[in-house]
Amino acid sequence: TLRLICTTTPVQRKNAGASGPEKYTDAFIKKQIEEFNLGKRHLANMMGEDPETFTQEDIDRAIAYLFPSGLFDEQARPLMKHPNEVFPEQRKIQWGEDGRPFHFLFYTGKQSYYSLMHETYEKLLNVQKHQDQLIAQDLPLQKEKRNLAGSRWLTKIELEEMLVEKVSDDDYSRFIQLLQKLVALPCADIEEKYIQKFSKEVPVQLQKVVIEPLQYDERGVAFSTGEGKRKTASATAVVYDNGTGKITVNGTDILHYFPVLQDREQLLFPFQFLGRIGKHDTVCTVSGGGRSAQAGAIRLATAKALRSFVTEKEVEFMRQAGLLTVDPRVKERKKPGQEGPRRKFTWKKR
Amino acid sequence: PCRDTARALGSSPASLAPCRIMPVRWSRYNPSYLEPEVKKESYQKPLEELTEEERELMELKAVRPIKAAPPTLSSSVFSDPMISKFTNMMMKSGNKVLARSLMSQTLENIKRKQLEKYHKAPENEKETIECNPYVIFHQALKNCQPIIGLSNITKGGKTYQVPVPLTDNRKRFLAMKWLITECRDNKHRRTMMPEKLSQELLLAFNNEGPVIKRKHVLHKMAEANRAYAHFRWW
Numbered sequence: 041t042l043r044l045i046c047t048t049t050p051v052q053r054k055n056a057g058a059s060g061p062e063k064y065t066d067a068f069i070k071k072q073i074e075e076f077n078l079g080k081r082h083l084a085n086m087m088g089e090d091p092e093t094f095t096q097e098d099i100d101r102a103i104a105y106l107f108p109s110g111l112f113d114e115q116a117r118p119l120m121k122h123p124n125e126v127f128p129e130q131r132k133i134q135w136g137e138d139g140r141p142f143h144f145l146f147y148t149g150k151q152s153y154y155s156l157m158h159e160t161y162e163k164l165l166n167v168q169k170h171q172d173q174l175i176a177q178d179l180p181l182q183k184e185k186r187n188l189a190g191s192r193w194l195t196k197i198e199l200e201e202m203l204v205e206k207v208s209d210d211d212y213s214r215f216i217q218l219l220q221k222l223v224a225l226p227c228a229d230i231e232e233k234y235i236q237k238f239s240k241e242v243p244v245q246l247q248k249v250v251i252e253p254l255q256y257d258e259r260g261v262a263f264s265t266g267e268g269k270r271k272t273a274s275a276t277a278v279v280y281d282n283g284t285g286k287i288t289v290n291g292t293d294i295l296h297y298f299p300v301l302q303d304r305e306q307l308l309f310p311f312q313f314l315g316r317i318g319k320h321d322t323v324c325t326v327s328g329g330g331r332s333a334q335a336g337a338i339r340l341a342t343a344k345a346l347r348s349f350v351t352e353k354e355v356e357f358m359r360q361a362g363l364l365t366v367d368p369r370v371k372e373r374k375k376p377g378q379e380g381p382r383r384k385f386t387w388k389k390r
Numbered sequence: 391p392c393r394d395t396a397r398a399l400g401s402s403p404a405s406l407a408p409c410r411i412m413p414v415r416w417s418r419y420n421p422s423y424l425e426p427e428v429k430k431e432s433y434q435k436p437l438e439e440l441t442e443e444e445r446e447l448m449e450l451k452a453v454r455p456i457k458a459a460p461p462t463l464s465s466s467v468f469s470d471p472m473i474s475k476f477t478n479m480m481m482k483s484g485n486k487v488l489a490r491s492l493m494s495q496t497l498e499n500i501k502r503k504q505l506e507k508y509h510k511a512p513e514n515e516k517e518t519i520e521c522n523p524y525v526i527f528h529q530a531l532k533n534c535q536p537i538i539g540l541s542n543i544t545k546g547g548k549t550y551q552v553p554v555p556l557t558d559n560r561k562r563f564l565a566m567k568w569l570i571t572e573c574r575d576n577k578h579r580r581t582m583m584p585e586k587l588s589q590e591l592l593l594a595f596n597n598e599g600p601v602i603k604r605k606h607v608l609h610k611m612a613e614a615n616r617a618y619a620h621f622r623w624w
Contacts, residue, residue: 190453242453300487302461309464313430332461340458357433360451362426362459368418 065133072123079120096121152203153211157218163231164222171227191239193219199238249364251347251355254281264348268340270367273329277341281349283321285311289338290325303335310343310363314350336367419457424450426459470524472531472562479566480583495584497523500591520595530594534565534601538612543621552621553612568601569594576600 080099084091087102099120107118119126134151135141145151174180194202196212207215219238222228228235254262262281267274287307289297298304311317322342326334343363347355358364372381379385427433437445462474473493481489500523508519520526541554556564573586593599 190449300490302486302490305464305466305469306461308466309459313428313465315430336461356452360426360433360456361428361465362456362463365426365456365458367458370418 064127069123069127072127076120076123083120150205150207150211152205153207153215156203157215160215160218160222160234163234164218164225167222167225167227167230170230171225174227190242192242194238194240198240251352254348262349264345266341266344266346268337268342268344268366270336270340271329271333271370273326273333273337275324275326275334275337275341277322277324277338277345279342279345279349280321280323281319283319285318285320287322288324298331298335300331303331306335306339307342309339310346310358313358313361313363314346314354316346316349320346320349339363340366420455422454423457424454426456426463427451428459428463428465430465472528473524475562476527476566480570492583492587495582496587496591497527499584499588500526503588503592526591526595530591531562531565531569533597534568534594534605535561536564536605536608537561538609539564540608540612540615541622543618545621550618550621551611551615552618553615554622565601565605568604572601572604 080094081091083099083102084094086106087098089098103118103120109117111117134143134146141147143151143155145154148154193216196207196209199212199215200207219235222231223235252264254264256262257280263278265276265278267276269275287294294304294307298307308317311320322345324338324341326338328334329337340363343358347358347364350358355364374380377385462478463469463471477486477489477493480492501521504519504521504523504526508516508521511519520529536556538553539556539560540551542549543552544550569587569590573583573590577586590599590601594601
């Protein structure tokens with residue numbers, strides 16, 4: 041089974057709409073919307089503004105003026121927003137007045153999920169039938185390979201939002217496996233539209249970063265700056281062109297500042313990777329952290345500075361070598377009830 | 391178990407370097423981050439020479455974010471992932487400086503011993519003597535790796551030693567662990583670690599010595615317990 045283990049991504053938002061039983065009927069929400077629109081017009085009249093062009097920002101300003109509140113909690117202050125934003129998108133009550141549910145899979149507990157699985161499997165069977173027909177007529181099967189690298193499947197949270205229902209990890213992985221099986225068949229182009237509903241474009245990574253142009257100092261020598269961080273150390277590096285390969289850190293040569301070979305190897309890593317060891321002069325300032333953290337920070341700073349000297353392809357190679365990523369690893373906090381971040385107290389039998 | 395989850399999370403193609411660690415526990419990186427490729431040669435290959443797999447991997451790398459290269463890894467000829475793994479295993483209380491110096495002294499010792507042998511040997515044997523300490527290190531490790539391991543399985547109240555296949559990572563780890571423990575425990579107190587290690591590595595290179603013996607003992611035990619092999623369920 042695929043288990044989502046990483047717990048530090050910011051994508052882990054809770055989907056408030058899917059949790060909890062159904063609370064509001066359709067009619068209730070409609071009434072709330074009518075009351076909101078009426079109230080908006082009254083408010084506009086009160087403030088002396090035109091009711092037709094009264095936007096949400098105007099409403100917020102009017103409420104803040106009429107009901108000033110000194111409460112710290114933003115969510116406790118008086119609020120006037122469209123009901124669709126106030127009431128999270130929940131499933132309306134799924135049964136009629138006689139108590140009979142609308143959907144035929146209601147009693148499974150996860151009606152939208154199972155209906156989705158049924159639909160997808162139906163598409164799979166369609167594709168297989170089409171394939172069999174083509175084989176029966178001795179026609180060649182289409183082998184155009186879908187570019188998997190440029191797209192990703194919906195995440196579990198996005199699927200939950202789509203179905204407005206809680207989806208467990210197991211269910212999600214089963215759904216993804218079914219989709220992958222569908223895509224792997226040769227004649228899957230028939231159901232392309234259906235598959236596109238569940239896949240998203242992933243843009244090429246390199247386009248996100250802006251590379252600064254070279255600057256020139258008084259002597260006419262090209263230079264470029266870069267900043268880097270690692271653990272608690274932060275460094276700035278200025279890389280000059282037409283140099284001899286000297287590197288100065290906080291006014292001292294690297295041989296004196298970093299007595300350990302590993303740190304010096306890290307400083308030279310970007311230059312060695314690009315093959316420009318004797319060609320650039322570097323002046324860096326670094327503060328904070330320990331010896332290895334400072335070396336890592338300077339390495340990142342020099343790599344960022346070197347981007348301006350080098351072609352786009354080489355920048356992509358540097359990124360794939362891991363030179364341009366900020367290392368997110370920091371010291372893990374100590375937890376209560378334990379001696380350190382992972383070490384527990386000595387277990388005593390009595 | 392955790393290993394299967396790790397393998398399911400992201401498969402590593404066979405073309406990558408040997409010591410690639412898969413994140414088993416949680417890590418500060420999002421699972422979509424890929425491992426960095428540091429060697430310069432892999433970026434200088436023209437497009438036509440790549441196989442299907444490598445082309446797909448390249449396309450994937452263009453889209454996914456990549457982890458930062460760790461401080462022990464660099465593109466210079468002197469950085470070797472196996473050597474850094476070995477140094478980390480030799481390290482005590484985070485004293486990487488000492489471990490690194492011991493490792494470099496060991497390699498120097500190997501080179502000196504081999505050069506002595508080289509200069510003393512007659513002409514026809516000079517070509518067979520290997521002087522490169524890195525080659526000796528890799529070959530010695532390879533010779534020490536066990537093929538099959540034993541694992542304790544409790545069935546019906548009794549614990550049996552069942553022969554079990556080992557993964558590449560586990561084999562490498564066992565070979566390195568045996569070498570280090572052999573040097574730490576079974577030698578004379580006053581000899582220095584580089585000396586002991588270089589001696590062990592040279593013996594392992596020639597398929598002799600106590601570490602190779604330990605490997606053969608393990609193989610014999612596995613062969614003896616062949617009858618319980620069906621207890622394994624994975």
